[in-house]
Amino acid sequence: MTAHVVVGTDGSPSADAAVGWAAQDAARRGCVLRIVHVREAWGRGAESGTHPGFDDSQAEEARNVLDAAKDLARGRAPGVTVETSLEAGKSAEVLRREAEDAEQVVVGSRGRGGFAGLLLGSVSLALAGHVAAPVVVVRGKDVVEGDRETRGEIVVGFDGSPESEAALEYAFQEASRRGARLRALHAWQLPVLTTGIAAYTPLIEDVSDGERRLAAETLAPWREKYPQVEVEEKVFYAHPVFALGEASAAADLVVVGSRGLGGFGSAVLGSVSHGVLHHADCPVAVVRARGEG
Structure with missing residues (x-):
């Protein structure tokens, strides 16, 4: 199949922002943009064919959503x-299938199905860290409103884990593709010290020196592979979430x-990536290490 970027849409403002972002991303990559809209069943008793008039109106609305998304994409990346x-089914399941042979999957931070108070939609969380392709969640108030x-x-967080190596590879490629600066952040913390922290100053300095060496070596x-960046x-x-969240305002x-050294082995999405997805002020790419299952 031709290289392509997948974006899911439901016609919401968040999805429109994702479509626009994905169109520009596909153009930079020289890829086809594949826009997917999923018609989800209303529940038992509302199966397709049982209410023809309703089915027709829903089909027309779905076509309108896709037509509007196509126009938006072509306007953003002619x-x-x-x-x-x-497609018909559950949005997360359909997009997971679509992700199997995609260069990248792009979604909005929230869709029409979410509660207004939630910071991140269920589809976004169901994809990030669960599919092999990088997943970009387009978020940030000014991004969604088109004012940014x-x-x-580009900002990348790294800690020396295989997952952060995959994130670095993606970030350097993206910075090279865009001609952008890359800010590489390595934030670290000691275990909680309850008393006498001043007495540990030499230890803290030694650890700090070690972390700087790790960052430089990583x-x-x-740097050698991408001298132009x-x-x-x-x-x-x-705390990495705080550091990356602050940096996102200018990125x-x-x-x-998808996971780092601090995560539990069974966790599909680590605490740092989960926290950044909830609090960043700009789009977030979650990248899995090759072979991560």
């Missing part, structure tokens, strides 16, 4: 080839691995 697909100007900066091969390396004592994209 040269991109656009395909549309109307390009910053020319980034060195990527301007890299700002930042190593500091902070076009934040990149994280």
Whole structure:
């Protein structure tokens, strides 16, 4: 199949932002953009064919959603080839299947199905960390409202884990593709110390030196491979979610691995990536390590 980027849409403002973002991404990659809309059943007794008038109106609405998304995509990236697909089933399951041979999957942070108070939609969480392809969740109030100007900066979080290596590879590729700066953040913390923290200053300094060495050694091969990418390396004592959340305010994209060294082995989505997905002020790419199952 031709290389393609998949984006899910339900016609919501968040989905429209995802479609626009995905169109530009597909254009940069030289890929086809595949826009998918899923008609979900209303429940038992509302199966297709049992209420013809209702079925017809729903089918027309679905076509309108796809037509509007196609127009939006072509307006945002005039040269991109656009395909549309109307599917039936559960949105998360359909998009997981679509992700199997996609370059990337893009979704909005919330759709029409979510409660207004939720920070992140169920479909976004069901995809991030669960599929092999990178998943981009398009979020940020000004991004969704179309008011955000390009910053020319990508932020990536790394900790030396295989997942963060995958995130670094993605981030360097994306920075090279966009001609953007790359801010590589390595935030670290000590275990909680209840008393006498001042007495541990030499230990903290030693650990800090070790973390800086780790960061430099981790980034060195990527700097060599992508000499054209301007890299700002930042190593500091902070919670990674806080550090990445703050950095997201000045970024076009934040990149994280699906899990890091601090996560439980059975967790499909780590606490840092989960936290960043909920609190970043810009789109977030969640990248899995190759072979991660």
